[in-house]
Structures are given as C-alpha cells and as structure tokens.
Amino acid sequence: MVTHFRPFYAGWADESESHAGDANFSNTYLDASANNVTGEIDTLNRNWILFPGDSASQVTQISANMQFYFQSPVSGSLRIVATVICSSTVSNEPHIQGSLDDESGWSNASITQESTLTMGIPGGIDVNIARYPLASHSRGDDDGSWFYRIAELGEIRRYGYVPNITFTAGQWVLMQLTIFDEQHAWVNDMIFKGQIKNHWAIYALDITGV
C-alpha cells in the first residue's frame, strides 16, 4: 500500500446558477474552495427564491475539487481509499437546511437538495466515477423548515473506490475527489430559502493493488 499525504496536486472549484420565471433571485450565493496545501475543501450553496410571482424555478450547483497524482504501486486494478475529516467549527457544521413559506391556498413546490462526494479518474465527468451521497432532501407542497447535519465535528470517514480500468506499475495516475452540492427548486406562490454547506479536510489517500 502507498499512502499520500498533503500537499496534494491541485485544488479548484466551480459553480453554476440558473433560474427562470418571476421572482427575486439576488440573495442566492455560491462559494467554494479547495486548498491542495491544507487538503481543505469547502462549499456553500445558497438557493433563495424571494418575492415570487406566480411561478419561479432555480437550480444551483457548486463543486470543490482536489486532484491527486500518484504512481501506481502495482500492475492491475487499484483500490483507492480517501480519508476525510469533518473539519468545521461547531457553529459551522456541514448541513442541509431550508424553508418554504406559503403564499396562497393553491401554492405548491418541488425542492431537491443533494450533497455528494465523488471520486474518479478524469476523462470526462461520467467516466469511471463513483458517487457517495452525503445527504439529500426532497420537499413537496407543505410549508415549514428543516435542518439536517451532514457530519459531526471531527468525524472521520473513509471512501473507497476501485476504478474499472487497469494500470501498469509505475504509471502516473490522475485522480479527482469532488464535493458536489446541488439544489433544484420549483415554486408556485412560495418563498424558498435553501442552503447546503460542507467543510472537510482530506487527510490521506491510500492506494493498494486489488
């Protein structure tokens, strides 16, 4: 087994927001970072639909990504295990939260919030990728508010992945670990305030032959 510790190869982030319909979307906020020196990956995805007219929808997506370069220790298949630590402060734990406020007797809504960790060998985002749900929440027509912790402060998790391709001993392998948070909201006559927050530190990457 070979273990890689920080600094990792590179960190980067990207985000996208799109909306349609009639509402105020200006309080929506997206922010993410990935620090390859400290191994920290952070995301904040806030999807807010305020002062809605009859109908409005908004999709927000954000990702924080860490790239790793390592040389395959063996020829054949590899098992790659990432150890991650929830490194937030008490007041800043990873969470999914939201609220829906009714605006009329015929209001309705469709809300989906998902937080996912993915590991993959790049070559297009759908190639050789493993996805691990961190949290998800769906909500329909009824109003109310919700809050779920994704992880506790100091919690350690290990995510393993066996790419479905083979490598030769000594071959350089590029791997990517991503935290991807997305929110999809459709509202008719409802105010929606949704938020997903993640804060993790990647401690190590273990690579073994299978």
Next chain:
Amino acid sequence: MNGRGIPRDLEYAAIQSRLDYMKSRDAKSEELINRLKQIQEGYTRELDDFLGAKSKEYKAFYEKRREAARRMQAQFKPTPEGGKSEIEFKKKRLAEANEFIKNLGINGNDLKSIRNKYQEQFRQVVGKATELTNSKKEGLW
C-alpha cells in the same frame, strides 16, 4: 519534469482534465437551463389559456403582491414585534390571495392541477439530470 517529480506533459493533462470537467458540467447545466425555460414557458402559455381574458388581472394582482412584500420586508425586524407583524402580514396575504381567486371566478383546483402538471415535468427533468451512475464497487470502507 517539475519539482514534485511529475512529468510536464502530465501537468498539462491535469489542466486539460479540469477544463474538460468544466466544459462537460457547463454543457449539462446549459441543457438543464433550456429545459427549465421551456417548462416555465409551457406553464405560462397554459395558464394564459386557462385564464383567458382574466389573465391580465391575474398578473396585475401578483405584481401588486410582490411590491407589497418588498415594501413590507424592511419592517420585519428580528424582534418579537417584527415576528408578530410578519405573521399578520402573511395571514392577510393568504386571505387576500384566496379571495382574489374566488372572485376571479376560476376553480382553484384547476389552477392547482396545471401547476402540478408542470411541477411534475420539472421533477422529471431534475431526476434525469441527477441520475446516479455507479462504478462496479463502491461504498464506505
């Protein structure tokens, strides 16, 4: 070769993979935006057909409501008084909306079924966009 022992061409490959990832994500995002717009347009068209001559009145009512909500927002301070006035405002707003629909002479349930139809389309599009693909072996170790 750089200071970390990684050959230069592999450095370029890593940069290229980031660009590919972003491009692929952008393409999916654009597809989703277009579908969202189509659904919203479809909904607006069907709502206009349903309301007929009352469409203008319906839209004017919503515009007025939004303006009122904007104006009132500043008054909802995070105090017990602010909370109370917000609850009262919401109650009044709900009663007004229900009264408006009643006076407009349309069936609120018909309006709701149009909304449900497009909401279902939205769910399907989102479901397709977030469909999970799995590798051969995965899970917590």
